[in-house]
Amino acid sequence: MSLNINVTSEISKLNSVLLKRPGREVENLTPDTMHGLLFDDIPYLPIIQQEHDAFADVLKNNGAQVYYLEKLAAEAIEHSKNKEKIVQQFINESNIHEKTIADELTGYLFSMDTQSMVDKIMAGVRNDEVDIHSTSLAWSADHQKKSLFLMQPMPNLYYTRDPANILGSGISINNMTYTARKRESLFMEVIVKYHPDFKDSGLNIWRDRMVSTSIEGGDVLVLSDEVLAIGISQRTSGRAIEELAKTLFSSNSTFKKILAIEIPHVRAMMHLDTVFTMIDTDKFTIHPGIQSLDGKMSVYILQPGKAKDEIDVTHQTDLSAALKAALNLSEIALIPCGGGDAIAAPREQWNDGSNTLAIKPGVVVTYNRNYVSNELMREHGVKVLEIPSSELSRGRGGPRCMSMPLSRD
Structure with missing residues (x-):
């Protein structure tokens, strides 16, 4: 039986999702090797597994079918x-x-x-x-x-968001930036090619892992069936975004616009979803550290050009205006991580306060440790489902990082 694989929204009801339960690979970290393997600390396996199971239970209890990598x-x-x-x-x-x-x-x-x-x-x-x-x-x-x-x-395998991502009725199987993670997307290649639920699903391959440029799923947000936001980040290049845009615009995908959002190329903000996520039709989380003091930042708007394989690129410095225009909204709310406080904001961003996973409009899964950000979202009418995070957070990724949606309404 093939799966109905399709994702055209960040926030619509989550029907099925791919997870990876942390295993012995996290115990095979040592102080000498953890930085080369992109970790800042060594998780305690029994507790990280308990916390991950609690995360999976929240998804299951809210109607999502959970598959394990x-x-x-x-x-x-x-x-x-x-x-x-x-x-x-x-x-x-x-x-x-x-x-x-x-x-x-x-x-x-x-x-x-x-x-x-x-x-x-x-x-x-x-x-x-x-x-x-x-x-x-x-x-x-x-x-x-x-x-x-x-x-x-x-x-890093329990961060299933990055090696591949579903975009509409297709998939991007990603060439990961760092050697420590490059083999991860080979598992997705094998699954898409050979697993009966995937190989017979009619899934388009928008991009495969053998391309020379790097893009990672944590940088890719599906804002609507026509609009993507992609971070120009430490791990996703502008050239890779242009290559993906040409493929999507010239194929039978529904996507017509990409907002390429430039963020600092630093460890603390490795992907767009560590500093910016969509949580409702008109609400977003944002880490204030990605904007200048006057709220400006670089946003590039990619759209199909007049000639085949041509892309029109325009530049803006107002993220809010770019989002409203792309999504046909009169107003949006940008909810600052940690309330924008000089201490709470960077602390909670480090622990993925902005890395929320929407499981339906206005309902998100977050880490319990980010209590300032969580309370602020509740004040904006968002339902926040908290999960334990003492060990999960040590890898510098949150609920969105740990999940690869396969199907949404």
Whole structure:
């Protein structure tokens, strides 16, 4: 049975969503490796799993069907009849090219059932797990000093928003910016290609992971069936946005306009959705730190040009005016993270106070720790569903980061 995959709104009722329950990959972080793997701290696995389960329960209790990345990946590999080829691709993309080592690792992974194998690839394979018999310099004492792992762990996988995103009736499978995350989108490629619920769904592939430019799902907001907002950020380039725009405008997509919003290229604001999200038809969260003191910022409006494959680009400095024009609204509310307070705003933004997940218009899931932002949203008539966040927040991503909507009303 194929899924009805379609997302033309940030805020309409969430029908189905893709999550990844944190696993052993987060325990395979060390103080020496966590920054290279894009973490600022090491989560405590039992508690981060409890908190993630609470998040999933909120979504289920509000009518969303929850799918898990690790389960879909294993099912897709089982259906593929190409298990060895897929495993070889993961090994190649882990920079293991010496045949003896690759063969030993393949044998080790094939000794497991498919689900255990997928979990192991995600968690990482340590050097001392595999009995390597090789005289190659690729397996010298030097190599073992450089890394504890043959295959590096993928602790960012529970942020399912970034490796791929559904845009209308299609999907962008993303080329991730940093090496630590590049293999993540391979799981989505395998799922879309081989899982029966996806391969027969009629899903358009707007963009695949083999392109040279980078775009990540946390930068892409589906404001309506005709309008996207995409962050020009630390992890999404202007060139990638133009490439996606040309594809969407020249295909059978419904999108006719893209607001490319420039944000600071810093760790604390890595994606647009860490500083700006849509929570109702006319309400948005925003971190004041992305605007100048007079409220100005760079917003580029991309629309189809007169000639084929041509894009018209105009520049504005008023985000509110750009949003009202694009969405045909007379008024909007930009709700400042932390109330705009000099201490509360950056503190709550660091803990993803602006990273809300709308599950229907005016109903959002947030972290409980961001109490200033949450109360301010309630004052604006928004229903706020809080989830525990002491460990989930250590990876610098919130409820929107942890979810990839597959279907909305």
